[in-house]
Amino acid sequence: MASDEANQAGNSGKDNPSEKELSERLRRLDERLGTIKAGEQAEAAKLRKQEGDPSAIGKAMRLSSEFVAGIVAGGLVxxxxxxxxxxxPWGLIIFLMLGFAAGLRNLLRASNMLGKTPGKQE
Known part of the structure; x- marks a missing residue:
């Protein structure tokens, strides 16, 4: 009750804000909220970008294993x-080089870069 009386006493000296003032305050608040929301969205996008794509890690593992498998197979042969x-050691040297070439070919084939021209996008 005491707080109600204090509010009434404090408001009795002030004029109530006009419709124009209220609209202006609402517009400024809306602008500030929009700025804050845009900042939050930018921060969320930055975090998503930093996390990375799990399928990219799988693709990298596949490409590296294809390359290593070619070299190991050539060495064994x-x-x-x-x-x-x-x-x-001539058979080992020659087949290691052939395994390296086969590994590179598998790497390019698996990454879909084999047979594409640089200027042509599919």
Whole structure:
């Protein structure tokens, strides 16, 4: 009750704000809220961008394993040829290079870069 009396006493000396003043205050508040909301949206977009794409990690793992598999397969074939033919270390060296080339080819094929021209977008 005491607070009601204080409010009445405080408001009795002031004029009530006009419709124009209230509209202006509402417009300014709306602008400030819009600015705050835009900032929050920008911050959320920044966080999403930093998180990364989980499918990109899977693709990177696939590409790296394709490359390594080509080199390992070439090395194993070269080692087996050297073991049976007695041409050590030439079979291993040659087939490691062939495995490297096969790994690069698999890498380009898997990343869909093989057969595309730089200026052409599909």
């Amino acid at each position: 070269g080692w087996v040829i050297d073991k049976f033919a007695g041409t050590s």
